[in-house]
Amino acid sequence: MLIAGGGLVGLTTALVLRHHGVDVTLVEKRATTSPQPKARRFHVRSLEIFRELGLAETVHEAARDLADHDCMAVGKTLAEAEQLPPWRPSGAGESMDVSPELPCLVAQNVLEPVLRQAAQDAGADIRFSTALTSFEQDADGVVAELADSGLRASYLVAADGARSPVRSALGIGRSGRGAIGEDSVNVYFRADLADVVRGREFNICQIQHPDAPGGLASVDGRLNWVFMTPGGDVDRDWPALLRTALGVPAPDLEVMSVLPWRPEMLVADRYSSGRVHLAGDAAHVMPPFAAVGANTGIADAHNLGWKLAAVLSGAAAPSLLDSYDAERRPAGWFAADQSSRRATDLTAAPDPTLAHPFVLAAGGFQYPAGAISGGPAEGGEAEPVTEFAPAGRVGTRIPHRWLDTARTKSTVDLAGPGWALAVADDPQRWRPGGIPVHRLDVDFLGAGEGVLIRPDDVVAWRGTDPTAPANVLEKLLHA
The missing domain is CATH 3.50.50.60 (FAD/NAD(P)-binding domain)
Structure with a gap:
């Protein structure tokens, strides 16, 4: 390869x-x-x-350097910025426990x-x-x-x-849509701002100063930063503009690189x-x-x-x-x-027609067709987009559920690099053709049901016929 x-x-x-x-x-x-x-x-x-x-x-x-920098912030300058409250899911029954892993900034x-x-x-x-x-x-x-x-x-x-x-x-x-919005410039710079941001740590800070608008992104939360500002002109007095955006003298400020770009x-x-x-x-x-x-x-x-x-x-x-x-x-x-379709304004109200953030974060997109059997293109149940409601539908990543009290093994761990079969049934009834069978007591499987899980954790088939998985696997691999 x-x-x-x-x-x-x-x-x-x-x-x-x-x-x-x-x-x-x-x-x-x-x-x-x-x-x-x-x-x-x-x-x-x-x-x-x-x-x-x-x-x-x-x-x-x-x-680890950005472990505490998951919030957003907004202010006229960095010195005046305030943290926004962290986003939390809304709606009854929604849980933050969507994965065996936490996201990270690196x-x-x-x-x-x-x-x-x-x-x-x-x-x-x-x-x-x-x-x-x-x-x-x-x-x-x-x-x-x-x-x-x-x-x-x-x-x-x-x-x-x-x-x-x-x-x-x-x-x-x-x-696609091609170029979206206006030209911008990313300025990668170094300055020790640890004391300035302490207690207001952030991932991105929206700077609203009329002479230096943009977004300040933490690279390591202390010395390294990226300032994203509108306009395609790269020949500007960047140290002066940055100090305006920061609202502090930053005597050690050093511009590392200036890159023009336009979102596409x-x-x-x-x-x-x-x-x-x-x-x-x-x-x-x-x-x-x-x-x-x-x-x-x-x-x-x-x-x-x-x-x-x-x-x-x-x-x-x-x-x-x-x-x-x-x-x-x-x-x-x-x-x-x-x-x-998403806005750069951190203070804007969320658009209810957009996909739920967990759908994007947890691989919630549903494959309509492909190496699956019984997906949406064949009349299978469609996965919602504006809400996060994983249920083991065909063409989606298997929902995360802990399989032990110590919370060390998840349903996401069942497959990869091989295939797996998860059943809410007596495993002896199933003839999966050499696929490992796991009996689960989880809310997304009804009595007698099984799901065939691909090596990439995607549900390839769902049903109650114990003879089907082997036949489905053969068809998917050799059609």
Whole structure:
């Protein structure tokens, strides 16, 4: 397997493939991982994926500097800003216990080196300073030309960013709203502001000063910060503007980089072309307002990884890979649309027509079709979007329920890297064809019911026929 791109998604793809026993080579044209903070919020679904890979504790440790910075704040300047109350779910019966893992804030430039080391430790061949210059594919694989050599692989995963050369070479277009809003500038700077923010720690602080409006994001909660401000002009007196926004002298302030950008919503018209598959920003770009861009890419890797492994091992026919586009392209569009519709004003009233935040955070998007049986496209029950009400519907991630009093094992842990069958019944009645069977006493399964769980924790089938799981699995893998 060959992966082009050594960012968050490429490295996660390498980890998932190694988790399934696949030999992996990853190439990245840059000399090192990202020097920019970029993505910072990782939702519970991403942490569940890292949990399966044995990395959740490592990721949480990397996030320790921002462990207390989950609130938002608003003020004319940082010095005058006040914390907003933390968001809590509304409505009877809603619970914060939606996952075995907590979300975390960790800057991309902190997390990527952790993932790179983990991928190397897992046996992946990680090659930075190595550009993919061209490639060709045939019936048997992909021939890649690298800057210093050649390589043949069974498949190529393009995790090579929003301007993906691989996507361009394939001639795959993109659709969506395109540019959204006005040009902006991200200013990455250093200043010791620990005393200024103490007791008012935040993830993002909305600055409302008329001469320096924008958003201040914590990178480590003390020394490193990103100021996001409207306007495309990068030639400004940034130290003066920043001190205006901060409302304090900040004598040690140092501007590290200034990056112009404009939020966009674009999704690839195809995620797959022959033996090449797009993932992450190569497949979808979206505004940062819902903090789901990197998380959506990590879910791409999790979905694609087990399918590639199944095909490469001979456990599944190559046609299984068609389900990657059928599942992840609608998921990417959903995430990009939700991001595009969200406002940057932290004081604005929430839009009741938007997806419930837990739907975004806990991987609550329902696949309409793909490697599932009895999903919405076949008349199955649809998952609600504006409320968070997971019930083990086909095409959704299995609902989290603790399986022991010590709260160490969750229903989310039942599958991966293999399949699992969970039943509210006598396991001896079920003939799952070699799939491990788990008897559960959970509220989302009725008496005599069972759910077939894929390696990526998605419910592939639900029913009461003990002979069905083996037949469904065979159909899904070899249709």
